[in-house]
Amino acid sequence: MDFSIPDELKQFVDSVRQFRERELMPLEQEFLLKGNFTNEQRTELEQRARQLGFWALDVPEEYGGQGMGTLATCLVAEELYKHPAMFDFGGSPEPALYEGNEDQKKRYLRGVIDDGKRSCYAFTEPGGGSDFARITTQAKRDGDNWIINGRKTFISEADRADFCILFATTDPALGGRGITCFLVDIGTPGFELSRPIPTMGDAWEPYELTFEDCVVPDANRLGEVNGAWELASEQLTHGRLKIAAYQLGIAQRSIDLAVEWAKQRVTWGKPIATRQAIQWMLADSAVELDAARMLVYRAAWMADEGQHIRNEAFMAKLYATEMAQRVTDRCLQIFGGLGYSKEVPIQSFYRQVRVWRIGHGTGEIHRWMIARNMLGLSSRD
Ligand SMILES: Cc1cc2nc3c(=O)[nH]c(=O)nc-3n(C[C@H](O)[C@H](O)[C@H](O)COP(=O)(O)OP(=O)(O)OC[C@H]3O[C@@H](n4cnc5c(N)ncnc54)[C@H](O)[C@@H]3O)c2cc1C
Structure with missing residues (x-):
């Protein structure tokens, strides 16, 4: 079993680290106090990243990308998420767009890769997000068009998006197997961002979307009629693994900060790092982080070998997200009152x-x- 990361990839990740330290770290205090970057700051950072060659990293070379594999994508995500702004390099389309026809690839896929266009992904509705079969936003065929009516909620990045990848029912009798995917441009009459939803996360302000007699041409149907289930399940698998990789960066940075703090904070004449209570929190965090890292890297390696990783991605995301929750909680505790402040x-x-x-x-x-x-x-059991 070979656990080594190729030297070339290590060097690349090191250049991502330098980007984080030079471009993102100087903005950290401002980010912490304001709670987010402005859209202008994010756009500027993306442009800077693009100048440095950090663009479309995971896009296949045939589409003008850098063709980096899943492990590389995870390592880059891990490095970038050591900064709380949760900044991602641009130019990476939602995988569903690779399933488009030639015309859609030209208008939407290449739009993301070449011109930095952005999409949002609208699945969840006020009636529920976990159960695909409960989607009620409806698309009804009208000649060469579809008429869409319904509401979506908690849609991230909608305010920065150029178009929306929308899931709507086209055959309610088929439940989750009667859903179709559409590409809807922002600004299409009948499609509105009805309101932002304030959340407890700094970098998150998802939106509610409404569709009222919104006319979308059949040319903007992505994939087969009633075929969204297949499109979504593959896409979600790779998205899940990337999310798991984010947790590694977050946990690693939290542990690094807590270790430094524990060594310098003195109580009763000794650094708190010498106390077993603190050491155990650090040790448990290190073990759990390492376990999560193994799950993420193994799944990424399998994906790069061409293997299916649905189950491995479920495991990696489940464990890594719960690990990050425990680790950040312990690290905050090690910082005491300062950990609760926006100064760290x-x-x-x-x-x-x-x-x-x-x-x-x-x-x-x-x-x-x-x-x-x-x-x-099966889902019916
Ligand atoms: C900040 C933020 C950003 C988001 N961004 C997006 C986005 O960009 N696009 C998008 O489409 N959605 C987005 N979402 C929505 C997110 O995907 C949903 O919240 C999630 O899928 C859960 O759906 P729900 O909130 O409707 O919970 P529900 O499905 O109503 O579930 C409620 C609770 O019941 C549990 N539960 C449900 N069914 C079962 C079951 N069968 N067995 C056991 N437990 C069950 C769930 O685990 C949960 O604890 C975002 C959410 C947030 C908070």
Whole structure:
């Protein structure tokens, strides 16, 4: 068994570290106090990243990207998420866009890769997010068009998006197997960002979206009619693994900060690092982080070998998101009152990791899927 990371990849990740230290770290205090970067700051950072060649990293070379594999993508995500702004390099399309026809690839996929266009991904509705079959936003065929009506909620990045990857029912009788995917441009009449939803995360302000008699041409249907299930399940698998990789960066930075603090904070004449209570929190955190890292790297390696990683991605995301919650909690505790303040990033990590136990499938649904796989059960059992 070979656990080594190729030298070339290590050097690349080191250049990402330098980007984080030079471009992101000087903005950290401002980020912590304001709670987010402005859209202008994010756009400037993306442009700077692009100048330095950090663009479309995971995009296949045939589409003008850098063709980096899943392990590389995870290592880059891990490095970037050591900063609480949770900044991602641009130019990486949602994988579903690779399933588009030639015209859609030209207009949407290449738009993201070449021109930095952005998408949002609208699945969740006020009636529920875990259960695909409960989607009620409806698309009705009208000649060469579809008329869309309904509401989506908690849609991230909608305010920065150029278009929306929308999931709507086209055959309610088929439940989750009657859902179709559409590409809807921001500004299409009948499609509105109805309101932002303030959340406990710094870098998160998802939106509610409404569709009222919104006319979308059939040319903007992504994939087959009633075919969104297949599109979504593959896409979500790779998204889940990337989310798991984010947790590694968050936990590593939190531990690094806590170690430094524990060595310098003195009580009763000794650094708190000499106390068993503190040492155990650090040791448990290090062990759990390492276990999560193994799950993420193994799944990434399998994906790069061309193997299916659905179950491995469920396991990696489930464990890594819960690990990050425990680790950030312990590290905040080691910092005492300072950990609760906006003068250090721990509180931001502590609040922000919470969303990952919910988004892209909750922990409960992940456990259910893993158990179903073990037991050989289907969704109807
Ligand atoms: C900040 C943020 C950003 C988001 N961004 C997006 C986005 O960009 N696009 C998007 O489409 N969605 C997004 N979401 C929504 C997210 O994906 C959903 O919140 C998530 O899928 C859960 O759906 P729900 O909130 O409707 O919970 P529900 O599905 O109503 O579940 C409620 C609770 O019941 C549990 N539960 C449900 N069914 C079962 C079961 N069968 N067995 C055991 N337990 C069960 C769940 O685990 C959960 O604890 C975002 C959410 C947040 C908070």
